Amino acid sequence: MYALGRHTLLELKQCDREVLEDIGEIREILLGAAERAKAKVVGESFHQFSPQGVSGVVIIAESHLSIHTWPEWNYAAVDIFTCGDSANTEEAIEFMTRSLSCQNLSVLEISRGIVGSHDAQG
């Protein structure tokens, strides 16, 4: 048995509200996190919501990073989905926590795509 992907879910509470509201900063932070994770960026999409909140996704060669912010709750939901062994998820987590001035972090890690020889079919 083997897990194809490693999916890390971050709950970032008590963050800096002004950063959470700023699509430019959020984009820089998510791309910076991808860089810290030593991930190769191959696509991106960001969106500013009205009256507030930002969503962003970066597709990486190793899967994706995503962020959704709720400035009114000082909260951001971040996902780091990687495959292979090369990504440095811990560096990315530390960078995001610091960049958002997060005072309350929870991390949940889930194995995705646990496969065995019975799963490979023609």
Added chain:
Amino acid sequence: MYALGRHTLLELKQCDREVLEDIGEIREILLGAAERAKAKVVGESFHQFSPQGVSGVVIIAESHLSIHTWPEWNYAAVDIFTCGDSANTEEAIEFMTRSLSCQNLSVLEISRGIVGSHDAQG
């Protein structure tokens, strides 16, 4: 206490390999799933990997849908992250399962951003 987001993780095994390899079909399926969920698409990014595999993300007004495919394992990892009560996640799951000819589906649902009055700060 209140959950800002609902994050549904789908493990789709024993899928149709040819569909998993085709970025055009995968894009249609993810956008179709967003439509079935009654979600409003505001951004998208898709990438074809070599020698095989597709990654795609659709940003919706209600958060995001993502897919990563491993054709060699007949497997796809799909996330449906929504907020608010309007999204019809079940319709999206049924559509994706059918479109990928998935014979083995697992669903994990996670509440994101469980907040209370103590989380809202200036």
